Amino acid sequence: MNQEIDKPRLxxxxxxxxxxxxxxxxxxxxxxxxxxxxxxxxxxxLAEQYLPEYAVIDLRIGHESGLELVKKLISLDAxxxxxxxxxxxxxxxxxxxxxLGAVHYLTKPANADEILNALHKNEGDSTVSISxxxxxxxxxxxxxxxxxxxQYDGNISAAARALNMHRRTLQRKLDKRPVRE
Numbered sequence: 001m002n003q004e005i006d007k008p009r010l011x012x013x014x015x016x017x018x019x020x021x022x023x024x025x026x027x028x029x030x031x032x033x034x035x036x037x038x039x040x041x042x043x044x045x046l047a048e049q050y051l052p053e054y055a056v057i058d059l060r061i062g063h064e065s066g067l068e069l070v071k072k073l074i075s076l077d078a079x080x081x082x083x084x085x086x087x088x089x090x091x092x093x094x095x096x097x098x099x100l101g102a103v104h105y106l107t108k109p110a111n112a113d114e115i116l117n118a119l120h121k122n123e124g125d126s127t128v129s130i131s132x133x134x135x136x137x138x139x140x141x142x143x144x145x146x147x148x149x150x151q152y153d154g155n156i157s158a159a160a161r162a163l164n165m166h167r168r169t170l171q172r173k174l175d176k177r178p179v180r181e
Contacts (some may be wrong), residue, residue: 007033009050013043013069014058014173019108023056026112040064047073052080057102059086059093065154067096074101076077083118085110092148145173 003141004146010032014020017038024034037043040061047055055073057066058125065083073080084097094105104118151157156174160167165174 007031008054009033009035009052010054010056011035011043011046011052011073012036012056013037013040013061013066014056015061017037023112024131027116030112030116040066040069043069044072047076051077053081055082056115056119057082057084059084059097060088067093067100067154070097070100070102071139081119083115083133085115090143092143092147092150135139141175145170149174 006104009030010027010055012020012023012027013035013036015038017135020036020038024036027034035052036155038061043061046052050170053072055070057060057069057073059066061069066086069092070082070084073082078101080101082097084093084102084105085108086093086105089107094123095141097105104121106118110118145159149156149159152162156170160170163170163171
C-alpha cells in the first residue's frame with residue numbers, strides 16, 4: 001500500500017523559496033504531502049491537478065495577489081481549508097481573505113505548528129484580547145491604502161487615481177511594511 005495516499009495533501013504557495021523549503025520539510029515531518037509553487041499560475045496548475053485538502057497561500061506572491069488563488073481554490077473545492085500568510089497584514093486583506101473562503105489569516109513568520117493549528121481551527125475565539133490603544137496615524141494610512149487598493153482589485157494605477165496620488169508614491173507607501181501596533 002502506498003503511504004502517500006494516507007497523507008493529507010497541502011498546497012504551499014509563496015515566492016520565498018527558502019521559506020517554502022523549510023516549511024515543506026516541517027510539514028512533511030508532520031505527515032503531510034506538500035506541493036510547492038512559487039507563483040500564482042503554478043499554484044493554480046497544482047491545485048487543478050491534485051485538489052489539495054489544505055492550502056497555505058502568501059498574500060503577496062511577487063507582484064500578484066494570493067487572494068486570487070484562494071478564490072480559485074475554493075471554486076475548485078469548497079472544502080479546501082486555506083490559510084492566508086502575510087508579512088503585510090491589514091484589516092482589508094484579512095477581511096477579503098475570509099470572505100473569499102480562507103479559514104484563517106496569519107502574519108509571518110508563522111511556523112508549521114501555528115499554520116496547522118490555524119488550518120484545523122473551526123471556530124472563532126471570543127477570548128482574543130482587544131487593544132486599548134487606537135491605531136497610529138501611519139497604520140491608519142496604510143490600512144486605508146490597502147482598503148482602496150482592494151476596491152480596485154489590486155490595480156495600483158486605478159487606486160492611485162482614486163486617491164489623487166501618483167502611482168509611484170502609492171507603490172512606495174505600499175511597499176513599506178506597516179508599523180506594528
